[in-house]
Amino acid sequence: MADIVPLLQQQILSARDQGTKLNIIGGTSKAFMGRVASGDPLNVGGHRGIVSYQPVELVLTARAGTPLIELVAALDEHDQMLSFEPPRFSAASTLGGTLACNQSGPGRPWWSSVRDQVLGVRLLNGRGEHLRFGGQVMKNVAGYDVSRLQAGAMGSLGLITEVSLKVLPRPAVSCTLAFDLGLEDALGLMNRRAAEPKPLSAACWLDNRLYLRLSGAPAAVDATVRQWLGQGERLDDGDAFWVALRDQKLAFFAGKAPLWRFSVNPTAANPALEGDWLIDWGGAQRWYRGDASMAQMQAMAEAAGGQVSLFRGGDRQAEVMHHQPQALQTLQQRLKQSFDPDGVFNPGRLYGWM
Amino acid sequence: MTEVSKPDKARLVELLRRFIDPESVIDDAETQRPYECDGLSMYCEMPLVVVLPDTVEQVQQVLRICHQHSIPVVARGAGTGLCAGAMPHAEGVVLSLAKFNRILSIDPLARSARVQPGVRNLAITEAAAEQGLYYGPDPSSQIACTIGGNVAENSGGVHCLKYGLTVHNILSVEMLSVEGEKLSIGSQGLDSCGMDLLALITGSEGLLGIITEVTVKLLPQPEKAQVVLAAFDSVQQAADAVGGIISRGIIPAGLEMMDTHAIRAAEDFARAGYPGNAQALLLCEVDGTIEEVQEHIAQVEGLFASFGATSVRTSQSETERALLWKGRKSAFPAVGRISPDYYCMDGTIPRSQLAHVLTEMQRLSGEYQLRVANVFHAGDGNLHPLILFDANVPGEFEKTEEFGARILELCVQVGGCITGEHGVGIEKIRQMPIQFNEQELLQFNAIKDAFDPAGTLNPGKGVPTLRHCQEYRSLETKTMPPSTSVKGAA
Known part of the structure; x- marks a missing residue:
């Protein structure tokens, strides 16, 4: 429960003066993400604690180094949740890292992403200025949306020190159905189900099984189960499956093979690539294990209306994020410059050219 | 970059008419009149020229010419905005996207629609209805307002507590940079690699680029x-x-x-x-x-x-x-019937502060001798006080604006903000320094510079320059005379 902004600020200013670089570190649970890190560690893990939480306002504000599990514990007491189901790659995973890496779990298409739920941030820019953007209210259109811009920036625009989030009530009940289905049939069914006004809250396909989660008022969930069950099976330990999926603890995620993440049109035909696939987010997020060239993967992602990244493993000296056209590259370099003119933060972590 | 001689009005019109239907290059005062303001009609200005291109290539060409000569460009949808964000610039071009009014495709299975920026908000929902789908954000102006304007303002509506704002309901935009270069932001997936440019563009009030296409998410109609x-x-x-x-x-x-x-x-x-x-x-x-x-x-x-x-x-x-x-x-x-004019404010507050804010507002109402009626999006804390006044009474509008400014200050004081959904535009630019300090405003300006170094996209709106702030701080409230009554809807 400490405010260490002055210390962080001093480290930034001294790096700036000395022309050194900083590697932002929270709970180190996502050190595998992005390109290989360089620079002196700038540890935000000590900047932690819930600043304010008003259940009735559905708003929580916490320091960036606060572990997710601490937030979840506070929310649990009031039957509320981080609706974006952030992955806990370890118990040390932090709020700031979750936003910087734009990490959201299985409920994302229905319950929003971390980016969607962010209401405001405080951030130290490369000039060491501690700035506040957005706020602690649901609707706020004053100024550019700097808060959501941070989602996925991997610290390249500054050090997030505090985040305000919209939180939601936990659904009264959840129930998971499983169906034996091949990939193509499962993709079709998950999309058709998502177009129905039913309390669907997650849809995943793995090992020729389609998993659908229903969440909400008991009567609504029960009625939908009766309509949808058919040849399917109602799982007793459904929640355990979604937690393991969220935290990448399923067997699919084990081992050293490179893990690729496709973020694509949920209805797109799956890329014709032999090997292990896992489909999440109702078809909008697809995982592949195996060696492949970035160029080949990018072409497949684009054919599916989206982008690809090399999420874990493989060559992390090379680019791991989808190629950016020159115009967008220039624009992002200029934006980086506007926040961090001396390039102090996370050099080359997101892209080699940044 | 700037040509030695900036074209005068006649020369600019001639340049534009080389590639745009001459009737869609409006240079006479009478035909320009409907473009002099948006929904906040006391802020008026006549532009140099109004253009209504009908292809993206034409828009690119307009932007190139304006960029070359540092001519301000003000993008415009249906003109239903409530912050004078679409008010013309006296030396600039109004770029109307009204002719971009086609729904390009609807994908019922993927639950998305690809639309041109001039498509009306409600038209998307109407077109999706037969598939059992609809577009979530529903600002009160949804019959008339366009999706391009919705993106520019990050519009909300009465259903945003559950279904979110525009930023939560779009997948991608095609846009043109100030130089006229095409940029694709977002994808058909739910996110893209790297920093979230789509969020940055949403609500940027026409200061960062010109939207030429939007892909929106559609939701299943509730049972x-x-x-x-x-x-x-x-x-x-x-x-x-x-x-x-x-x-x-x-x-x-x-x-x-x-x-x-x-x-x-x-x-x-x-x-x-x-x-x-x-x-x-x-x-x-x-x-x-x-x-x-x-x-x-x-x-x-x-x-x-x-x-x-x-x-x-x-x-x-x-x-x-x-x-x-x-x-x-x-x-x-209805409030319009009990008062000659009203002025609609748009602050957001933490819900717990409502009673305090309303009490304080009643006190201010007495101080200014102006009645105020309140409608409140209670779920998300967005307050719309309507200050009742008579524009024909000398000085009453100025008093109304001052009262409005005090309300917005009050919203910031209790932890809220100066605008929940109407945008800053010109109207609330003086209140920006209440919500943001100089370093924060400088950071906003630096972002603007990254997109538009010459500052020709919708200049004078959204984000004050630091020079502005200092002026605003030292300046007593100076207002423009109301030319018509002020009506708005939220």
Whole structure:
């Protein structure tokens, strides 16, 4: 429960003066993400604690180094949740890292992403200025949306020190159905189900099984189960499956093979690539294990209306994020410059050219 | 970059007419008149030229010419905005995207629609209806406002507590940079690699680029919706009841509050059966599956009673639901009948501060001798005080603006913000330094520079330059005379 902004600020200013670089570190649970890190560690893990939480306002504000599990514990007491189901790659995973890496779990298409739920941030820019953007209210259109811009920036625009989030009530009940289905049939069914006004809250396909989660008022969930069950099976330990999926603890995620993440049109035909696939987010997020060239993967992602990244493993000296056209590259370099003119933060972590 | 001689008006018109239908390059005052303002009509300016291109290539060409000569460009949709964000620049071009009004495709299975920026918000929902889908954000101007303008303002509506704002409901945009270069931002997936440029563009008020295409998400139409109307003897009780619903874990589709002035005006106008003696009224709409609505409506009715509602009425049919909403939806025109003019404010506050803010507002109302009626998106804390005034009384508009500024300051003081959904534009640019300090404003300016170094996209709106701030701080409130009455809707 400490405010260490002055210390962080001093480290930034001294790096700036000395022309050194900083590697932002929270709970180190996502050190595998992005390109290989360089620079002196700038540890935000000590900047932690819930600043304010008003259940009735559905708003929580916490320091960036606060572990997710601490937030979840506070929310649990009031039957509320981080609706974006952030992955806990370890118990040390932090709020700031979750936003910087734009990490959201299985409920994302229905319950929003971390980016969607962010209401405001405080951030130290490369000039060491501690700035506040957005706020602690649901609707706020004053100024550019700097808060959501941070989602996925991997610290390249500054050090997030505090985040305000919209939180939601936990659904009264959840129930998971499983169906034996091949990939193509499962993709079709998950999309058709998502177009129905039913309390669907997650849809995943793995090992020729389609998993659908229903969440909400008991009567609504029960009625939908009766309509949808058919040849399917109602799982007793459904929640355990979604937690393991969220935290990448399923067997699919084990081992050293490179893990690729496709973020694509949920209805797109799956890329014709032999090997292990896992489909999440109702078809909008697809995982592949195996060696492949970035160029080949990018072409497949684009054919599916989206982008690809090399999420874990493989060559992390090379680019791991989808190629950016020159115009967008220039624009992002200029934006980086506007926040961090001396390039102090996370050099080359997101892209080699940044 | 800038040519030695900047073209004069005649030369610019001639340049534009080389590639745009001459009738769509408007240079005479009479035809330009409808473009002199947006929905906030006391801020008026006549532009140099208005152009209505009908291809992206033409828009690119307009931008290239303007960029080359440092001519300001003000993009415009339907002109329903409420912050003078689309007010022309005297030396600039109004770039109307009205002709980009085609829905390019609807993909019912992927639940998305690709549309041109001039497509009306409601037209998307109408086109998607036969597939059982609709577009979520529903600003009150949805009959007329365009999706391009919605992206520029990050528009909300009465359903945003549950369904989000524009930023939550779009997948991608095609846009043109100030130089006329094409940029694709976002994808058909739910996110893209790297920093979230789509969020940055949304709500940027035409300062960063020109939107030429938007892909929106569509939602399945709920099976059922019902609304509960509850009357209370005090605003505090009603505010507590709102908290009670949220605490119970119910996220209503819409949750609106009206105060006594707004209730009476709305009832006189719409005859919806609102209790005339109530101090506060809540409208709570619940949607979802049939079973869910049944369960939640019963809980809401019980909660309202337990929080001291003097009457509770639940819609039993679609007709009755429409009638109960009619009062709320006509609150603005209704207030227009009890006052020659009104000025609509748009602050957001933490809900817990509502009673305090309303009390303080009543005090200010007495101080300024101006009546104020309140409608409130209670679920998300977005407050719309309507200050009643008469523009024909000398000095009264100036007094109204000052009163409005005090309300916005109050919103910031209690932890809220100066604009929840109408945008900053010109109207609230003087209040930006209340919400943001100089370093923050400088950071905004640096972002603007990254996109538009010469500052020709919608100059003077959205974000004050530091020079501005210093002027604003030292300047007494200086206002423009109202040329017409001020009506707006939220």
